[in-house]
Amino acid sequence: MSVLEKISSPKDIQNLTLVELQALAGEVRNLIIDAVKTNGGHLSSNLGSVELTIALYHVFDFSSDKLLFDVGHQSYTHKILSGRKDAFNTLRQKDGISGFCNPDESPYDAFVSGHAGNAVAGGLGYCYARNLLKEDYFVVSVVGDASLSNGLSLEALNASPDKPNKFVLILNDNGMSISKNDNGFYKGIINSTTKKPYLAIKSGAKKMFGKNFIGKILRKIKGFFKRVFDPNVYIDDIGFKYIGTIDGHNLKEMIKVFKRVKEHGFPAFVHLRTLKGKGYKEAELYADVYHGIGKDFKPTVNSFSVALGDAMSSLCASNDKVVAVTASMKEGVGLNAFASKYPDKFFDVGINEEYAVTLSAGMAKAGLRPFVCIYSTFLQRSYDQILHDVCLQNLPVVFCIDRAGVVGSDGATHQGVFDLSYLRHIPNLKILCPKDVNELEPALNYALSLNCPVAVRYPNGVGEIFATKKDFDGSWELIKDGQDVTIFAVGGRMLSLASKLSSYGIDAKIYSARSVKPLDFNVLEEEKSSHIITLEDNVLSGGFGSAVAEYYSKKSYPVKVSIFGLDDKFIKHASVESQLSDYGLNIDDIVKIIKNK
């Protein structure tokens, strides 16, 4: 009987012996490797957090204590230990286990995870509420070193010099952001603590010196030496007891520390060193390749990201003011080769999307032409910076928005389905949507020529390639003439959807709406007497179709516009196709509206 089979409730983990816990780590690791091999997923960071999660479950009781994971790339072990081991082979599949923490999935998922930086703030919220409501439990926030330097984390860490008791911050430090960690906070403060655990000095002090007057003076002297020998005066200053560094794969050592933290109840900052990919050789060696990986451990191909990398290299070769900025997504947005070729033109600022955008505003004001390459979902963090720092100053920053639209198996926290709505109403900003990879470089060239803020939006995966005009000027392209209805479609996915209409006996006139802002007013005027259908891989509210409706609402003639976009719901993990079809872009519904016209 395996150890996993013995666990019928998370509480059972508290009673396992060290030998059993070690065996459990091996079993969990195999389960993770199998599930990711079958379904794709996040491998490296999940392999790195197996032991730390087991140690936490051994010491704490998460039926009452709260466990928050920052990002959730580290939460697979937690999912397996909290009642989801049998369903774990459905990872990231429709109706299966989500790849991130989700309170709707299990009461053990104490807080949503997906976007970096929310576990310290969310954990503090739990603590303050617990204290006000006079409840009693521990709150444990597990944060990766890359997330810790995010603005939201830093705000929470610094928010008050007094931290609540029974709050445990676990720093899961694998020395990597998604790529290598090169952050000031990290290098300056965290990286320098490679000495023996500080816990011994600290906890010993009170016992040794007592609580009387002399004890106080001696503790002051100890404080003096602490400043000399322990650079983590900073962590102490923001209200935590610093404990570190601990080997994050040594169950025995971690359990000892966690028990001590539980016994004392002080606000603790436990610094664990872990190895990304631990236990799977290839993942240890190529942690960033195995960070997020496809089925059968084949890299997922995103053809737009590949095209972005090529296009950026061309742009940079022909214009010496072009630079690329990303937020810990060098690999994901396709800038690996660019970064090697143009190291001084490449800025990876870590998971700091706000900084990425305002930095680019400063660069643009000073004469450069920055291209900010960030996923649609993460760019949400920069909404205010886009509006206030870039667009209010009408600066020529180009936003290359990858993973726009539904994203498939990453699910609700990672959907890129809001960007048209959160960008369209910002003055001075233009929004372009190339229909395929061949149109990306022309779109970026056009964006560069506009000399104002421009967003260029494209999806993940391998998109259809269309026969295409070579020029790109933001006018809408007539893809197919037709008699029954006029379709304005945003991007290749929607063009593919529109092309299905012919098999339903509908002869549609189809336009590629390559510019969502401004709209192509010539086409709008030409087509005003048709029944118009708008299609977009974005929420219906406030998106492209809504812009078309706004335009016609100001005219004296009546126009029939039927808007199709995604429902006003958070969209769960599933395939891209079923997400589109289940959440508002079902071809049958579109046909119905056209035939009833």
Add this chain to the structure above:
Amino acid sequence: MSVLEKISSPKDIQNLTLVELQALAGEVRNLIIDAVKTNGGHLSSNLGSVELTIALYHVFDFSSDKLLFDVGHQSYTHKILSGRKDAFNTLRQKDGISGFCNPDESPYDAFVSGHAGNAVAGGLGYCYARNLLKEDYFVVSVVGDASLSNGLSLEALNASPDKPNKFVLILNDNGMSISKNDNGFYKGIINSTTKKPYLAIKSGAKKMFGKNFIGKILRKIKGFFKRVFDPNVYIDDIGFKYIGTIDGHNLKEMIKVFKRVKEHGFPAFVHLRTLKGKGYKEAELYADVYHGIGKDFKPTVNSFSVALGDAMSSLCASNDKVVAVTASMKEGVGLNAFASKYPDKFFDVGINEEYAVTLSAGMAKAGLRPFVCIYSTFLQRSYDQILHDVCLQNLPVVFCIDRAGVVGSDGATHQGVFDLSYLRHIPNLKILCPKDVNELEPALNYALSLNCPVAVRYPNGVGEIFATKKDFDGSWELIKDGQDVTIFAVGGRMLSLASKLSSYGIDAKIYSARSVKPLDFNVLEEEKSSHIITLEDNVLSGGFGSAVAEYYSKKSYPVKVSIFGLDDKFIKHASVESQLSDYGLNIDDIVKIIKNK
């Protein structure tokens, strides 16, 4: 002849004697006091930054060097010194001098200021661009202590352990956020440096110990002592030379330091201590009252903020789970009395809007009922946290959005005209718009009863009071019956606008659209055969009218909807009335559309 009269170009300030500079400070201070007395504005922080700005202009040449102000509450002296002294009496008036930095107003305004935290990131952008473009100038970012602990600032400060040369960060430390500064970063790191200027030790070291091997060892020993005696190891670790603290009203001392910084060119963090309100007794004593003040130094009255404070006290008295959270806006949002009455239910987290929202999400998840009270414009910072941490988890957080709509003289950086558009498309969120102060408490009670995320939106100033039903359930209220046209108006300002139609001979049926999300579908169905006009004090794109158009677009019957909202432009400072009338909500335009129907 006054010293001010002698200055025909900013360069002239470089040649003034110390005595003249001191006289200049007095003259500038009087000019600021006069202008604020006449027009209202930000007094306290501007009086605190007179000398530091004069000292900067004496040492640097801002026709080539770049000067960035964080927030811009400190920029009046800068405006006066950079060619705008004669126009300064038009401060905050239509077509006059803006209250914040604005590159469109002067090339000396190197970067926009308004929302806190952008001056470090923007300054670094300038530096990296300067280096790449092989240009040569200094970049000086002046940051208040409250802004420094904002997430965007912290991201920028920590982003790289190496900071560029010729980058000078001036910390204008008056020990106050808008209210008192109670931040961990501030208290732990900054506040502890009250010892003699560190510059002497630091710059002396290299000279003293030389560059050879022995020198290196001696410098290491010096580093050892630095850790003991200087807590600002943190500032050093993030790549700056720390210089402080300096008296920010002592021109002689500051000039000496700035000259040294200019001579050496290292990345410098200059810590100035200033007094908010300096030189005007009442402002020194009551710095927060005089932070932002009205004409004739009378406090500006915002009746909704007053009502919010009262309502929060009632809610808290009747429901022990209610807490209030704000981001350095206790006074502004009207929570002064609440904070005194319920200190343990009141959380002012500083200028950390992201943290405020995710903290509230954690509190709500743990059983509390947080009300997050933030201005519309500043809540833009929390867009992602509202979406990802609150709404994705469908948590019962209520957002009390003050200063929604156009804000008058604060101008472009502070307009609350985007909230309906950036919130409406977020799933699970409901949006309520009480028409007057009497409806605010019922709206908040209704929001509390909904047990999901709710935004409640209201403007600044003293709004009209309407005869009102007492209940508030989100249904739209029929304010006036009529035959010619149907008006859906959001909030009291728009109802006042609609009521003017009768004087144009138009008998309008007028609804108060108290809920923007969801819409009142019963009313929409009832009125579908009318000509419908929507009115909102929000940008037209993606706002309320757009939601009405989306609704009807899915129906088989045609409906004539004319959407009125604010233009797709950034709205400059002027009176509320002229902003509405100049940017899309002109009564004559509305009449024209109605009469041409």
